[in-house]
Amino acid sequence: MTIRFTTIPFSRTVLGGLAMAAVAATSLPAAAQSVDESRIRKIEAEVRALQRSVFPGGTGKFFEPEISGNSASPTTTVPNSTTAVTDILVRLDxxxxxxxxxxxxxxxxxxxxxxxxxxxxxxxxxxxxxxFGPSPTTSAPTVTTPTTSTPAANLGAMTGGASSTAQPVQAAPAGPTAARLAAVQEIAKPQTDDPGDDEYTYGFRLWDAGFYPEAQQQLTMFVEKYPTHSRATFGRNLLGRAYLDNGKPKEAAPWFLRNYQSDKQAARAPDSLLYLAEAMIAQKDTSRACIALAEFGDTYPALASGRLADQYQSNLRKVTCN
Structure with a gap:
């Protein structure tokens, strides 16, 4: 027995309907997916805009909101927030x-x-x-050469109370002799590239030759004109010695004291302290002489047993200190 199958043809209408149904079934999920994707992007944009509004310039730059003016989310608060934060930053600066x-x-x-x-x-x-008494000020003691007259006000004290009218100022020595002037002129003044050292050396030569008044005048000029020179400590010490060797311990003491006080570590500061003691001994001021000697022993123990040991011991033998 033979069975035959007969193909029933579908009409175009039925086929068209099935095609439309298939297309519709396929396009509905796609449309829904498109709508969801749009909504997600919108929400993401709004979140980013909100973050940039709350934290402006977080990465060193200011990002404008990505939502346009006709967006559903309001953006009117962004400028106010930005202005407030900017004001705070300006105030902090x-x-x-x-x-x-x-x-x-x-x-x-x-x-x-x-x-x-x-x-x-x-x-x-x-x-x-x-x-020890006051040290000399910047206005150094006036050095009087043989050509300078003694002031009338001090003449009475120097002569034991004699009247200034009875002893006129002109009675003082007229001046150095021609032989003394010639001897002073024979002492050459050095001329080198260091004028300060030249002035000191010339004063030393005058003192070494025994011309104490001339040395006093020269050394006074040096210490006042070159107070910071490397030879200044030598000059002040030698100026005191020029007075002391000339029999004027009262005028010598302030210069020794000044040299010691100016810089206790200077080259001639310890020498000046010992000569200060000698000036006090010459004035019979034992108390101050002992103070100077005691300070010398405490401040310069190495020199007291070394370079200046003989002078130190000699001064100690001249006084009786407690």
Whole structure:
């Protein structure tokens, strides 16, 4: 028995309907997916805009919102938030600038106070060894050469109370003799590239030749004109010796004291302290002489048993100290 199958043809209408149904079934999920994707992108944009509004310039730059003016989410609060944060930053910058200015001013004031304290300490230090009397000021003792007349006001004290009218000023020696002037002129003044050293050396030569008044005048000029010269400590010490060797211990003492107080570590500071003791011994001021000798022994123990040992022991034998 033979079975035959007969193919039933579908009409175009039925086929068209099936095709449309298939297309519709396929396009509905795609449309839904497109709508969901759009909504997700919108939400992501709004989140990014909100983050940039709350944290403007978080990466060093300011990002404008990515939502347009006709978006569903309101964006009117962004400019206000940005303005407030910007104002805070400006105020912080101003505060930092003020703090920097105050810090700088405080440092300057501190430095000025330190400098003032140093200057005050330097001014007060020379006045410490007051038992020896005042040291000479910048206006050094006036050195009178044989050609200078003695002031009338001091003449009475120097002559034991004689009246200035009875002893006129003209009674003083008229001046150096021609032989003395010629001898002084024979002492050559050096001429080198260091004028300060030349002035000191010339004063030393005058003192070494025994011309003490001339040496006093020359050395006074040197120490006042070159107070910071490397030879200044030598000049002040030698000036005191020019007075001491000339029989004027009272005029010599202030120069020895000044040289010692100026710089206790200077080359001739210990020598001046010993000569200060000698000047006090010459004035029969045992108390101050003992103070000078005691300070020398405490300040310069190595020199007291070394280079200046003989002079130190000699002075000690001249006085009786407690």
């Amino acid at each position: 101003a505060l930092e600038a003020q703090l920097q200015g105050l810090t700088s001013q405080t440092e300057q004031n501190t430095n000025s106070l330190n400098l003032l304290s140093t200057r005050v300490a330097a001014l007060e230090t020379p006045a410490a060894p007051s038992p």
